Amino acid sequence: MSAEEPLKVLVVDDSAPNRRLLTELLESSPDVRVVSTAADGNEGLRQVMALHPDVVTLDLEMPRLGGYSFLRLLKSAAPTPVIVISSYAHKADVFKALELGAFDFIAKPSKPTPDALERLRRELHEKVHAARRVRAELQPVVRRQRVIPLEPSFVVGVGASTGGPPAVQRLLESLAPEPSMSLLVCQHMPKQFTRAFADRLDRLGPFTVREAQEGDTLQPGHVFIAPGGRQLVVYRQGGQYTLGTPPPTMQDKHAPSVDRLFMSLAEVFGSKAVGVVLTGMGSDGALGAKSIRKAGGEVWAESERTAVIYGMPQEAVATGAVSRVLPLGEIGPALVELARKRRVT
Template identity: 90%
Template sequence: MSAEPVKVLVVDDSAHNRRLLTELLESSPDVKVVGTACDGNEGLRQVLALHPDVVTLDLEMPRLGGYSFLRLLKSSAPTPVIVISSYAHKTDVFKALELGAFDFIAKPAKPTPDVLEKLRKELYEKVQAARLIRPAEVKPVVRKPKVMPLEPSFVVGIGASTGGPPAVQRLLESLAPEPSMCLLVCQHMPKQFTRAFAERLDKLGPFSVREAQEGDVLAPGHVFIAPGGRQLVVYRQNGQYVVGTPPPTMQDKHAPSVDRLFMSLAEVFGPKTIGVVLTGMGSDGAGGAKVIRKAGGEVWAESEETAVIYGMPQEAVATGAVSRVLPLGEIGPALVDLARKRR
């Protein structure tokens, strides 16, 4: 526990939501709500006056909405922001992440006691994670025209959690010069958001991106996003490599699970597997990293200097299975270089 509580500012136009979030946050002794605001203008004034460690933000507000708030906050007083969004506005979340939001939490439609307890735990985890945030270097990306894919020389599995959506997007954008790979992405995310995440990524460049469905056939130039609440695995069927999306088992700590994806790829592709561990809390991916390395594949990890949260990469590195530790901006070019060498 930190010596000083994490200071949180709650920005939401609903008085009910402000009270609820305050109660949930302050149920933990190491979190303190230092203020609340009913719109973006008041929120900015409160940030400058109270200097919170973290801001929770509703996107739809009168006078100054969430997007404008994020733009102004970034230029005037950069502070980690956790967006609180309803399931009905899934695409808004990813625009907010592109504008600099740290992470998001889905607002429950029916606040039953069990649902509120789950929300309380998620709030606590992400507020604590925001305190550890390391701002990633931002580089402009030149988007390449779409080209016909070549035969893949290896398959890439990508694992990410907290801070992951912008990192995954940036990685895909940097792969545009070499659309011959097939990628499978496990991003910890609620099931109501993974399809919208895939649809947003699909607009970026030469890769065809979709939320994985049972029976999808792996192909070069394609990216499959693990569906929230299920697992993403690969198996061989009738001479093809096919995607499976089984439900989680009692043993699975995450759904989707980076470990399950990595282990499946190692079993099917062996030395043609590259596992990449990006930003995130916890240790998901560390066990799978060891399996990939044992199968003759490679495991790469995002470096501490760019990882928003260094937990997952650090745990993977600690296994001894990671062969390369790279800043986020260098992972894509390194994969492109490897693809060209393996043709």
């Protein structure tokens, strides 16, 4: 995007101080322009229709027309990427908004310290740019009808960041006819939200999805979400595979870390380790991908065609450790086929 064509953002929030703060933070970048603000959903819809912004930031609790109704109406009237701005106290509301079509969310800091506001500024810029690049070809996954029994011990590690919540959901949906797989998911997300994320995915079925806890045992048909602020690793104890959720070390750039998860899979499963890198900014997962490849395992990455942000997949591919690059809708069926091949060989 050139300097002559700044990214246009509409801020919808019933709090005047919040509107001013978000405008100031967004416009601290020369390539972002807040074209207008709105104090409720009705005004927000009118502004969308009149100004055609690239991205909308949305508060959920507003008078007259709230965030949920705004999302429903926007989807039918003028589909536009929406980033929800929510407090930590409303975790369930955030995931309901994602179900209604919001692109992503940002958690408001509980205290507006300089460090917290700087983190908010960086996250705003990252996600509004990511939302602007949402791929039009992302369509609902078409589920396969033929059911192939899966090897119960088939375990897949999944890493994602920006744009990840809907991508992880779509991946699980594509695996729904084959519910005996076990997945370990490292999604970059604040610790106050990972349990709500797991609860939301659990309601979709048929997988049992939960936030991982120290001592959990890997089981077929279960998906474990790495807890925010901690790591997710696997240990082999006798005939069982046990999960650990240790705190991050000084060397960890992320908590949870895709690298830590993938390295753990490589150590425990060796040539049977499987890692999948989905959309996200940065390079988390690249070192872990190399570990899995060195152990003889498989690493796949989401293709640039469907990834909202091609940063993490691209960095993994650049290591030479990735054996397959696939659009999001093809990853699930390909995992099913891989499990089938392993069962018969």
